Each structure stands twice: as C-alpha cells, then as structure tokens.
Amino acid sequence: MDLEEYRRRARTWLEANAQDGPDGRAGGASDPGGVAAAKEFMAKLYDAGYSGITWPAEWGGQGLTQAEERAFAAEAAAFTLPTYVFSIGLGMCGPTLVDLGTDAQRRRHLRPLLRGEEIWCQLFSEPAAGSDVAALQTRAAATDGGWVVDGQKVWTSVAQHADWGLLLARTDPDVPKHKGLTMFIVDMHAPGVTVRPLRDMTGRAHFNEIFFDGVHIPAENVVGRVGDGWNCAVTTLLHERLSIAGGVGMGGQKDNPVAFEALRRTADTADPVVRDRLVELHIRSRALALFNQRLAQETKAGIFPGARGSAAKLLLAELTMFQADLATSLAGPEAVAWIEDGPGDASPGGTGNGEGPGVGTGDGAGGDGGTAGGDGGLAHAVSLAPAMALGGGTNEIMRNIVSERVLNLPPEPRTDKNVPFKELRTSGEAPR
Amino acid sequence: MDLEEYRRRARTWLEANAQDGPDGRAGGASDPGGVAAAKEFMAKLYDAGYSGITWPAEWGGQGLTQAEERAFAAEAAAFTLPTYVFSIGLGMCGPTLVDLGTDAQRRRHLRPLLRGEEIWCQLFSEPAAGSDVAALQTRAAATDGGWVVDGQKVWTSVAQHADWGLLLARTDPDVPKHKGLTMFIVDMHAPGVTVRPLRDMTGRAHFNEIFFDGVHIPAENVVGRVGDGWNCAVTTLLHERLSIAGGVGMGGQKDNPVAFEALRRTADTADPVVRDRLVELHIRSRALALFNQRLAQETKAGIFPGARGSAAKLLLAELTMFQADLATSLAGPEAVAWIEDGPGDASPGGTGNGEGPGVGTGDGAGGDGGTAGGDGGLAHAVSLAPAMALGGGTNEIMRNIVSERVLNLPPEPRTDKNVPFKELRTSGEAPR
C-alpha cells in the first residue's frame, strides 16, 4: 500500500473512531474512568492495526516503517486521542524491550502494552541526576533470586496509573558511573513502591515522585546485562527523542490558545506591529513544521534522522516558549488575571477564591476592552511552556547533541569518566 | 574644582581648539601631514593639561582621577579629535610604564608620549595567539647585553607611525606558557623590524603585521621582570579595557550613519514597523549610554568598575553589529550599491571602476526612491561593525570575564596551565 493510501485509510478510521475528547492528560490522576475509556480506545486502535506500527509482527506489531508511523501521527494530530497514558510505554519502554528484552520479557509484556491492557512508566531521572542521568543514586543490591531497590525517582509521567516501570538503578558504586548501572522491569504494584504526585509550576501534578523502599525485583526482570544499564538507557532515550520528534503521543495545535491560528483571531491585527509579530510566529511555526515534514520524508527515503531529531526538539522548545510569551504580551492584562469560573479555567495554582461579590465581566464603567476577556488559557500556556524545554533533555543537552553528533565537534573535557562513582562530586559540595 | 566646573572648562577649551576634522584614522597610513598636524594638536592638548589626566604629575600627568578623565572624554565625544594615532600609547603603553616601568624608562618615555612627540604601538597578538594571548610564539633569546627577537605580530594599530612598541615575547619555552613570557620596549626603527599594512574586510588597512628578524633589544628595555611578562600584559589589557569603556580615543556617534539620530532622518518612519525598530535601537542605545554614565559616576564615587567594564564592551560590540545590520536592512538595496563618487564613498574594497557611461542618480524611469541614494556610508558601517566584537577581546572572552570576575563563577577546566609551552597543541594539529 502506498503512503498516501495508508494515510487516507488512517484518516477514515480516525474520523470514525476518534472522539474529539480529552487526551487523558488533564485530570487523569483523579479520573480512573478516563483511564478505563482510554484502555477501551487503545484496544480498538490495536485491533485496527495502528498500535505498534513499526514493531515486529512477531510481538504484536505491524512490521511497517517509521514512514507509516509518521503518516498516522500526522493524521492523528487533527484529533485529540486519549492515548497520553500509554505514550511512555509505546514511545520508550516497549521499543527498548523490542531491542533489548529477552524473548520471555517480550512475550509477557509487549502485546498487553500495545493493546493498552497494561500501562508503563520510565524511571531514570532523580533529583540529583537530571541532565546527568548516569549520576543516579538509586541502589539495587543483589539478593537471593534477584535484587532489592532503594532510592527515589522523579519526573515520572503516568506513574499513578502504571502497572510496570522501566527502572535504571546503580548495581555497583565502585566502578565509574556509566559502568555500574543496570536496567530492570519493576512491578509498580510491588510492596515498597510509593507514588506521590509532584505539583509543578502550573499548579497541577503532571508528574510524580516515586520512592523505592526495599522493593524486590526478580532476577529475570533484568533488561540487557547487569552493569550494561547505561547502554540500555541510551537506547531508551534514543526512542524517546524519536517519539517526541515523530509526534507520538503529542496533541495537535488545534486547541492551543497561543498558536498562530488562535492568535490571528484574538490579537489586535489592526496594529501593524502586532501583525508583524504574528508574521514572525507564522514564519517560525512553518519553518519547524516543514523541517519535521522533511525529516519524515527523509526517513521514508531511508535517511535515518539520528541526532537531527534533537535539533527539531530544541526548535520546538524554543517555539513553545516564544509563542506563549508572545501571546501573553500581545493580550496584555487579561492574559494574567481572569474570572475564576471561565470555561477554560486551567490554573488551580492561581489565587482568588471567589469570596468577593459578583461583578460581571461586562458591566465595568470606565473601560474599552478592559474586561477580563481571558479564560486562563494563556496563563496556563505560559506556565506550561517551560516543560518542553526541560523534559526529554534541556536545551543545553540538545545543543550538545547537535554539535557533537551532527556537526562532529569534540565533547567537553570530562572528569567523570574514569573515576569510581562514589568518588564523584555531588551538588552542594565544595569542589574536591 | 568640582566636576561640573572642570567639564565646563574642558568644553570651552575644546570649542576653541578642536577642529572638526578627521581623527587621523582614515588615510593616516599614507598621510604624514595628518600625523604632523595630530602631533601639533597633541602638544596643545598637553600644554592645556588634558593629556595624561590621571597620570602622576611626576611623569608629566595631571594627577587627577578617572572622573575628570571621563568628564573630558564625554565632552570630547562631541568633537572629532585627531588623537587616534596616540590612543594606544595613551590608553595602554603609557599606563603600563606608569605602573611597571623603571624610573629611567618613565623618565625617558612618558613625557614625549603625553606631548605626542613619540607614537607607541602594542605588540601582543599573533596569528596563532588571539584570545589566547599567552600562546604567543615570538621568541626573545638572551644575547650579550640584551635580547634578539624573531617572530610575527598582528592586529597592530598605528604601527606604521610608531616610534616605540610594547612587545610581549617568549623568553623560555620550557616552562608553562604563562611563565615564560617577558615584556620589552622595542624601538620600531631598529634594524630587522618590518611593518606591513594588513588589509581588513573594509578594504582598508586599519591594522598592520609586524615581522621581527633578529631585532636587538638592550637589556634595560625589559619591562618588569624577565619571565613576568604575563602579569605585565594583564596590567596592559586592564588599561585597554578601561580606555575602551572610558571612551579614550573613541569617536562620537555624531557622524555615524547607522546611529539613531541619523536613521530617524533617513528611515521610512511612516511605516509603524520601521518606527518600532527605531524605538528598539533607541532603547538599546540609551540603555548602554546610561550604563556607561553610571559606571563613570560610580568611579567618581570611589567604586572601581573592574570587570564590569567588560560588560560595557560586550554591549557596545552587540549594539555596533545591531545598528549596522538594522540600518542596512531598513535602507534596502541602496545600502549595498551606490554611485562610486558619492561624497562619503568609503569602501575601496567595493567593486565598480567607473568604466560605464554616466547615468545620473535621478533619471531612472520606473521607480520611486529606487535610485542609488546610498553613499557607501552604510556599507562601510556594516563592514566595520565586526571590528568592535573582535578587537580588545571577543564577545566570548568578555562573557568569560563577566561570568568569572563579576559573577564569580568558576573557570573552565584548563589543560594548559602546568604543561611546558613546547608541549602544547597548536592550531591545525591533531589532538595529542
């Protein structure tokens, strides 16, 4: 089937089956009904052949290429699919098991993952190990028939719903930091696992902290080899970047109040300076969209995008900040203060508890357009915007990757490569 | 005398004595008459007490403070003084001798320097030692009663007129690079010194290359101690930055075709977008001007600006690029192509040798304003603009200085501190 035909069929299926509802991101933590509905949708998606498009048929996938996956993602961008809760499993954990899992692991886990029967999360980042993932401190100590894990993870999406986690832990602190790590499959329902929502700057809990207190993991749940966890993690992170660049699990721009199409309706385009700013946003948005399309076409043509996906991620992070900033700057005061029960009110972190008497939006005397026209959407956008520049690698890490792996420039001098982990500096310490 | 009174008197003197002529920068190399006139002006300036304002009275200076010097510079900015050819001596070489010279050296050199009788240049940079000055390769070998110098220097302003040079050379290649340097006073008329104009991207020769071929320097011309040249050079470079920040030897903005006052006359301010760009230029220009004034006032109040002067230099470099770019972008096609004999024609690097017949500026049929309105001034400005970001330390070096010496952030890890000079990498070599 050629790509256009594939795409046409995907659109037809989506039109028939995708409700135009929430993606399961908002309120998911407190809404098990939402998760149940999402699981139902995922089963339909799987049965229609749109789950695991690039995965081997042997493990439940469709055995197709990135081109079909991107074609489907491009079509799906016009809808809001309730697939957010599965995005970590589909984008990162599953592909890692496809690449590195034992056959027993693949047989046990991949099909339930693709069908949405089981939800996965990824457990790499720690408070003291963000950009420098390999500096993580969570310990896995060998014990009879397996391992015992103690430590803390952070920035874990969908962990509150997760059945399984892909965990990176330190199994040997006496060797250099990249050499003492091991990857595990951990049962998120096991005794000793505590999931705590992490309130972020939007006022919501998009992420979680996970505490491991003597959690037992059976030996057969090691992924790859003991001590080879860093290389396994590199595989996972590569899949993460590809999935971000490919739009897997990402919503479209259609409801985004700070995107060009929304601003052209709301901004004061009678002002030529405002018009010029919107032109700038259009230019940047189109430039990135075309770059992403070109990467997709190259992939189809057999040119692997590799680290160039990090350039797309960096540009997306910058565009996200730029457009949220621009939208609020153009809107003015109403972007930052709004009537609390506006339809899109989206910032529980904001203040104002409704204790005042009712003053209607339109009944002020002295102003033209000085009413609270905002509904909190812009405020939420500007609060959420930094997430894109922080998650999945900071802008600085992206620039390192682009300069080293695309432009082949040499790395910074490193002092942490050949030193036992336990002798390395940690944050807050004076230099040795 | 209070500062206002000092300033008032300086203005009066300048109005009476400063011709509104060229600063000696343009065409100086081929115009000994210009240098003679400059020397005459300098003698008058000295006699009036405005040369060496902060220098000790003992060596011919006025013994006043930076405040008076800045006050004089602020007044002088309204004029175009022919002092360019003395600026290296006044700003860098002289102050270094004041700080580090022997009494004999001070007695011999400082007064003739201040009176404009002798011209100085500074000989630090080399083709392979720009930002990394201490990597210089020019050798000074000990010989009977002195030293013999071989090597090459570059980026040397006013060397074609110079009587003396302040030279940094390597006297010991077997010790780490910062430890094997020595500073010398070199007679630019000595046998073996060759000065060659260096054509820069403007098409002119603002700088020179200097070749030393077995040049003899007597022992008494060592400045500071043998092997202590790096510390001496740090003193010189500190004076350089102060003199740039303080406006010593710098022309005013009054004839600058890319400054705000010129653009408000020439740009199409009927277009609100153009007006907004000019506002941006005004904001940036005022912001920097006010910062410079604040630094001057703090100096007067006894707060030493130190490395914060590097922040001002960095901002000036960025503003210089910004305004040249803006002016040419606003002007459009006439900024980059103009009739060759226009009054301000200023780019001998440009092409077009007048072989075509005469087509007048205004006699084209099909266009509104499409005539060659430019006179090359904008083109020259955009060609010269990078100089500010490259001379006196690149923007990257300025950012290092601000971050390390103002914000107290740690330096980059260094690999060149404790290694003999001769074992260090040089450009174009594979890594060891």
Add this chain to the structure above:
Amino acid sequence: MRLVPTPEQRELRDAVCSFLAAASPMPAVRRAMESEPGHDPEVYRRLAGELGLTGLTVPEERGGTGAGHAELAVVLEETGAALLPGPFLATTLAAILLTETGEKEILAGVAAGTTTATVVLDGNRALNGAEADVVLTIDGDRVLARTDGERRALRTLDPTRRQALVEPGGEVAAVSAAGIARARDLFAVAVAAEQLGVLRASLEAIVAYSRIRVAFNRVIGSYQAVKHRLADMHCTLEQAESIVRYAAWAADEAPAELPGAAALAQAYLGRACFEVASGSLLLHGGIGFTWEHDAHLYYKRAKADEVLLGPPRVHRARLADLLEL
C-alpha cells in the same frame, strides 16, 4: 543626572531589605499567598506604619516623609526582589496619584498606613481590588474615589499578588489633568523599579544555584553555556538598573525628561525582567519547574508586571511618539 544611590538611599535599602528578610522570607511569602487574605496583614501594617513606606513620597505637610522617587525606587526594588505579597504597590500607586493631583483626605490615611487603596488600571481591573479600602478611578482629568462597590476577585497567573474586578467611579476626589499625566509616568517608573528587583533576584538565584548544582562532576556554573547566558543576564541587569535610576532621577529632578524616561523604563524593564526570569527558570533545570521551587513565582510576577500597565507595545508606541518618530 544621578545614577548611583546616595548613602542615605543605601541605608534605606538596607533597612527595607533587613525588614523583608526577617518578616517576609520566601517561606512566609508562600504561606501568605495561600492564605485567605493573600498576604500577611501584620507585615503590611509594619511596612506602612512602622517604616512609613506608603507615605514615602507624600509631602511632609500632607503626612508623608517627603522623600523622592529615587528613594521609592530603592524600596520597590526590594519589595520586588522579595516578591512581597499584598497591597503595597497598589497603595503606593494610589499615593502617587493622590499626591500629584493635590488630594488630601484619602492621602492622609494612606500616608499614615491606615488606609489601603488601589487604582483602576484597565477598564475595571485593579491590583488587590478586592481588599482595598478605597478604589480610585481616573476619569479624564478627574480622580474618582469610592469605598463601596462590588468587587470580584480574579484568578491570577501570579499567585503572589491578587487582582480583582471592581466597580469604577465614585465621588470626585481631585481634578488635575497635569497631575494625572505625571502620575501615569510615575506609575511606569514605580513598576520598573519593582521589575528591577524581580530581575535582580532571579539572576542572583540562578547564579547561586549554578555554583552548587553539579552535573557531570562539575558545577553547572563552570559550563560556558551557562556562564555566558548568565553574563548576558548580568549585562541586562546593569542596563536595567541604569535606566531605573535615570527614570527615578528624572521623576525627582527633570520633569521634562520624565515622560521619555518613564516610557523607556517600561519598554526596557518589562522585556528584560521576563527574559531574565525565564532564563533563570530554565537554567534551574527540572527543579525550576516544580511548584516548590521559587523560580516560577519570579517568572509569573515578571510576566504579570510586564503587562500590568498595558501590553509592551503601548510603551514602545508612546516612546515613538515622544521621540517624534
């Protein structure tokens, strides 16, 4: 022109700074912003009464200290740096408006620290409008005042300072076209001073963090990518401070320069403050995205302040007009 604080201004700064460090450190700011009134009334009472800061620029004969806008700028820089919650800025703007228009009665209470007040800035929106004793409205060349009228608290991006919809109008409190025009410029200078404080504190926070946070066995402040961003932010701070000092000096000493200086101050500080706060937040990495870290409070205050007196283009357009472009 005076761009360097006098010894007396430095003393004032130190006094305000010490007071806020003791009475309203960041944990207290967080408690206050989540409390029912949204601020600590005791802190406000001491600031207004004990330190007399709401009457700082009110003439002595009208119950104030009779200090200048250079002094006020020093104070607002510190309250901004501390993200002080509550009606201090709102009441200060009201004091400026009443002083410039020659009003006396309300001003007496404001200067004494017993009356909180606010000014309707944008249609029917006012800082701390729900809790202010007096709501002032500018109507042409008149200042109207009311103590009654409906109020409706708004949700705000910035959790550290509330806003409300109010009913504009009321009795005529003063009439003075020139006073109102000057007051609007002084608002711009006052907000710019607060923005300077927010900018400075944002930069200080990331500089301090970059000296202790380790990644790849080095503190992140030793990486050029971080160092150079911080150096650029420092350059922004230097220019921002220079502009605020200049605008405050013009407010006190060069009335003819005030309109241009005020527009310059808002045009520069609004962007500068948000850019530095935003850069500071991002350089903190993931920790900066958490609710528990203070970076987002500075980021949100910076954005709220940027649009407080209207979107940035308003100030740029005014500057263009003043420059006769």
Add this chain to the structure above:
Amino acid sequence: MRLVPTPEQRELRDAVCSFLAAASPMPAVRRAMESEPGHDPEVYRRLAGELGLTGLTVPEERGGTGAGHAELAVVLEETGAALLPGPFLATTLAAILLTETGEKEILAGVAAGTTTATVVLDGNRALNGAEADVVLTIDGDRVLARTDGERRALRTLDPTRRQALVEPGGEVAAVSAAGIARARDLFAVAVAAEQLGVLRASLEAIVAYSRIRVAFNRVIGSYQAVKHRLADMHCTLEQAESIVRYAAWAADEAPAELPGAAALAQAYLGRACFEVASGSLLLHGGIGFTWEHDAHLYYKRAKADEVLLGPPRVHRARLADLLEL
C-alpha cells in the same frame, strides 16, 4: 509535497558542485572579482553552454531543458555556496521572467547561453547591469527589453557581484500580468535558494575551522560557547533548507501555494543567511576580519542578498497580506 531532493536532483547538484570546485574555487573567485569584467567569462560560458544552466527551467520547445524550480534551487544553492561571480543569477531571473510571460526571441539566446540578460529590480538598478546584453524592465503588465541605453557601474558592498544603474524601458517584449506576478514569486524562490547556499557554506566554514583552531590548548569547537552557537546555526540551516525545498516544490507543483511560500522563503532566508554568515565571521576571530579570509565575502553576499528584492519588511508585509492578517 516533496522536501527531499530526488536522485536526479542530487546528481545535478554533484555535477554543478564538481564543476564549480574545479572551475571557480575561492582563489579563482577572488581573481575574478578583482578583474575588469568582475567575473571569468569562460566559467560563465561553460555554465551556460556546456551545462545548459541558464536554460534549465526554460521549456524544451523554447530551447531549454524544461526542468523545474526544484532543480533550479539545487543549482543556485551551489552557485551561492561557491559565491560564483558574474551574471548567472541575473540571467536566470531574466529567463524566469521571459518564460513566464511567454517571450520567445530573447529567451532563445538566454537558453542557449549566448545572451546575458538582467532585470531592473528597483527603480533603475540591475544586477550585472553594466555588462548584460539585454536589460528587461517590468512596467505594469508589460516586459520591456533594450540592448542599448546608458549603464553606470555602481560600487557594491559585495565584491563578488556587480550592480549598475541602467536606463529602464525599451521595446515591449511580452505582456502578461499573471506571468509577471508569478515571475516575481519565482525570483524570491531563486534568491532564497542562493541564500541557502551562502548560509550552508558559511556554517561549513566555521565548523571546519573550529575543529582545527586551538585556543587554550583545546580546539575552539570543544568550547560550549562555540558549540552551542553552531548547533543553533545548524537548526537554522535545517529550517532554511526545508523552506527552500517547499517553496521550490510549490513553484513546480502547487501554484496556489507559491505566493505564500515565496514570501515565507524571503522572510526567513534573508535574516537567517545574514545571521549565520555574521555569526560565522565573528566566531572566526580576528582572522575573519581580514580581507584575505573568505568570511567577509559570505557576510557581504548575505547582506546584499537580504535586500536584493527589497528590504526584509517588504516580504513580511506581503506575508501578512497573504495570511489575511
């Protein structure tokens, strides 16, 4: 939409690239720009005749190759990267104009490589106007052509390409309002393709230099300040190439999208190319400021190209109109 060159287009690129590397390497460019004609007529003759590039987009029945604008973009990217001096772009623009307006006689000579031509772009200014055989003027919906008329060479910022004041007008060569409108958009795409080449070559030059230039015992390409600037420039290149491919595709396959794509191409490429060329020059350090180094030639071409079809705001304003803002 096709954003990736076909194998045939890659072959064309390689052929042009090899030709230019042999016939017009940078030392030859420098000799040519300082020569009396300002270019090497032999190089032009072979480019136009042997490689047939001046007739690339001219239909076969009118003596050309009948290739598309995607092919032309690939060629202009290479001539841009090589800073090829001479009337190739001028003649190409003329070929576009004559093709789109249905002219045949002059076009035959242009396609055969025997006639050089130029288009008056701005009042009475034309690229390579002094040496062109034919000068074309757009006058409303008519194209005028003349071979006579006064010419006056101009001094130019960019030493690698000449401009002249010419006498517009002449005989009517073609009439077609639609053809002229489309030709103007195609000019924008063609210049954008050249700018892409200038941008790419500027970036390649500084990437190569940063791998060999040593400062403080490390190649400068190992410093984050340099690496991160270069990473940002690479991001610019990726977007620039995507836009040029898109605009060229629209020229060939989606005429309705062409106006927007053409305005986008000029609005993005003009700035992007100058910023990268400028960053490349500065990161070269002092050597980049010398006449003998090529960085300034790229910088000057970038600036000249940025304003060639009018100042950047013209393209942004057109984009605003097309977007119905």
